[in-house]
Amino acid sequence: MSERIALLRRDAQEEASRFPALLARAEHLAGTVLLGEHGRRRAGMGDDFWQYRPLRPGDTYRSIDWRRSGRGDEQFVREREWQIAQSVQLWVDGGASMRFASDKDLPSKAERARLVALATAILLIRGGERVGFTGWSLPPRNGDVQILRLAEALSEDGGEEYSEPEARGMIPHARALFVSDFLGDLDPVEAALTKAADRGVRGVLCQVLDPSEESFPFKGRTVFESVGGTLAHETLKASDLRDRYLDRLHARKDRLAQLSRLTGWQYLCHHTSDSAQSALLWVYRAMDGGHG
């Protein structure tokens, strides 16, 4: 019995030790972005000052701004700008193919994808939006607790080799962020995007690739294996394959870009050798783009 508790506790500690690291890095990354203007340009619930207006019947005395009213005989009410909350739904690829890094100095694709997604989520939640996952596992909510829930959910690894995007439970007219390497079958992606477009959901496709996947720097007799070990391909001269591999990769990228144009999404290809901040900025601007 006590052994099981000890095991459980050890696992929990391991989990916990991984979790704050991701959260802390994401917070740190998010801290580098200054939140911009996000108002609705009309009076409503919000933090920013909008205008003073004369007291009207029906206003409570509590709402009178005494500092302004003290300067004259009239009473004024201080109105704030209406700030509305959006729902943003994330999908981060948890497949085995994401757990790959070509160099020990580079982060794996999964790490980078989670970092960018969580940092975006933190920025959005700080901006007052509600953020959650697609599907039913974690519906969009706001508040700092949601950041913790997101971080916790992001720390889990999926089992399959190349996972498909989750397109269920899309809230109409919400926003979405899909982060994956998009190396698996593209048909489910197309289906998901079409479905999202049907519901008026727009968003961002962020493709995270390792630099070696972009350059294919291999030579000689090689057996290539997928991360999960289910797929393998042997070649006698790897350098011969390079051009054809790159052609296929470009075709895939083109198809993704095409898809996102058709459905009103935006597409970004990010490499783990680049800084996470550039990806975050781009994603954040793209998510924020609708507000002008």
Place this chain on the structure above:
Amino acid sequence: MTVLGPLGFTAPWLLLGLIALPVLWVILRAVPPAPIRRMFPGVVLLLGLKDEEQVTDRTPWWLLLMRMLAVAAVIVGLAGPVLNPQDEAGDSAGSGPLLVVMDASWSSASDWRARLEALDTLLTRAERDGRPVALMRLTDPQEPQFQAAGVLKSRLTGILPEPWQPDEERMARALSLLPEEDFDSYWMSDGLARDSRAALLSALESRGTVTVFESPRAHYALTPPRFEDGHVALTLRRLRPGPETELSVAAHGLDPAGNPAVLARNPVIFEQSATEAELVLNLPAELRARITRFEIEGARSAGAVALPDDSLRRREVALIAGNENREGLELLSPLHFLHKALVPTAELLDGTLEAVLPANPDVIVLADVATLAPGEEAGILEWLEAGGTLLRFAGPRLAASDVSRSEEDALMPVRLRAGGRSVGGAMSWGEPKSLAPFPEDSPFHGLDIPEDVTVSSQVMAQPDPTLASRVIAQLTDGTPLVTRKRVGQGQVVLFHVTANAEWSSLPLSGLFVQMLERLAVSAMPAAPEAEDLEGTIWQPIRVLDAFGRVGDAGTLPGVAGEDLLSTPLGPELMPGLYQGEERSLARNTVTAETVLEPALWPERISVEGLSRPQETPLAGWLLAGAIALLLADVIASLALSGRLGGPRARGAAAALLAALLILPAQGRAQEEDSDAAAILAASEVTLAHVLTGDRQLDDLAQAGLRGLSDTLFFRTSVEPAEPVGVDLETDELAFFPMLYWPATAGQPTPSAEAYAKLNEYLRSGGMILFDTRDADVASFGAASPEGRKLQQLAAPLDIPPLEPVPQDHVLTRTFYLLQDFPGRYASRDVWVEAAPPDAELIEGMPFRNLNDNVTPVVIGGNDWAAAWATDERGNPLVRMGSGFAGERQREIAYRFGVNLVMHVLTGNYKSDQVHVPALLDRLGQ
């Protein structure tokens, strides 16, 4: 062993392994390189792609060939190949008794081991043939006794050469000792021609066949060192003319720590077909005196070693003067006459006391040096105790100083009365005094005193109980002229006159040189003649063996002097170093007259040599080659399979390259850094201030000198660099024309070494501006703490008598005409070196003809740095007085600074009379 041409194999059956090579070829060729397994998520994009060509399916032929070569090299290497194997074919064997005759002189020592090996082979063969063998060494002939070869063989290591040659007498003895019966002889010759060989050879030939063994090895000899024109000259000789050869001659001796070391090593080149080569060594005297032997490196023979004796030693004399910066006035220099008298016979050392002392000179001459730093004094005392001779000369400084006034100074033989006396001058009635005859116990006894040697000034000794015993020369009126005191094994000698002709005409006379000789200042040992050595006994200290090794003489008996020079070497007179009463003499194996001539043997005698093609085992080379091939194979295989160009390999290579590039660069950077400051200070005129440890004060001094430097830059052609602060303990002072030294009560007193450095700085023409910064309220009494500190700081410095700046001092007119020298305070009293007492105002001249040199110190309390101080933009930092008067005072302070720097840089230039008319005009006279 199987022999194939010049090649032999120790294990030839291993070569069968070479048959297996073609099989290996087929096997290796069938195996392609193993694939690398790589994790790659993009594999999904690769599925279905086909290879265009089947390239590295098989190992390439050149890789295979390399592997085959490696395996073949291993097989051949293990089979033990040997180049030029020694066959065991015997030489012509005889029968009957065999006499081995060995010259066994120093000349055969160089290849003695090879000779013993040849002898060993000979004895082995004789043992096999059952021949009785006897051995006779001609350098030490004994009755030959024929015995079994095995017995002799066991004694082989005990047979040694002797460091002399078989002379006529020994050859004759050997001849008489030859047994009557018939025997063959084997003569191991040392290769040198000797007349006496013929008789012995014919005697041996009458007994049986004679075989001569002679090695073709080059024999070298080194003659004793000679002293020529200040250099050490050595002659090298060789036995036979040959091709151009380069040898190296090493001078062995003791390093300063007393450990044996090679003090010099010089190459010598024998020209083609020359038998003599000359080597001229230019060695410092100090190094020369420590040399114990010269040696041809690698020659291992007594003839290739030369022992120097006292003939290489000259006495080392260090000359130090208190004040040497009289520009151009060579004849007035305190050291001029000493220099002239000593140069022909002694090694002169220049430099500071602390630099000279470790060189342990025989004599140190202090000409008119009054005060020494405490560290220097202790060093001199220690050196005196160990037998040094300190020769001092009086002079104005010594007369003016308090040294040895109230109590006897350790470094003075007598106490001195204040001031000295002057006789025969313009103001005295007396005549210049001449010298009294030297007393019998004086070292000068017997020297002729020229009529014209007169003394007009001298320092006077205080009458003391010990005075009479210390006087070794006196004047006709009985006043001491030269006094001497023994200190430990050394002595202190004081000439009560100057070393130049100012006070007496003694230095101009030949007597002066003779007196220096008698004091053993300038004596040089000449090579002795045989009659000089009559009746003396010389004790060997070190002797040479035949191999040229120097050994302790132990209990060897002494040698009569007359024998030492000419008697041939032998067991009673070993080559080595012999010590007499006062000097040592070296007896070398090879003398300047020794001629090396190769021995000539008649045609009928067969001569054997040592040479034979050398056996060379090749296994090591082959195996090493195999390993190199396999290493190349590793790299080639990696390259083929694409593992060499990976990011990791590239990273490692880049890191290695970077490390190689960075390391030396860092080392260079540090070295350059340390010299940069010195180069900067030396390339421009740089004013400096002494760091007192008080941060605020140091900053103010820095700012003050900056202000002064800027002023100089604007107004004069002196363009100083940024001023620097100097740490007396660590920094070199020689680069700075002037030091500004603000005195504070709290600053640490410099160490003895720092004082030595400061004294050296002052002696070599530097100037220190002392500033007590107390407005001189105490007038250098002990009342102000700064004043007391200044007295304390300046006490160990060699400072001449001082006086307040006189009206006609050159400092008042080097650039501006000044009479006041204000700083932040405007006190009159600024002290400089006193004018000589005989400076007189000449009628019609506005100024006296004062000191020729720069005053070494200027002392005042006006806080000049505060008046000069500016920030980087040139704004004054310290407020002066009020309004215009204050600014006027600052201006005068700057003018004083300009005058001071000009005085330091130009010396007595303005003392010249060139500008007198203009100056008179300005003064309105």
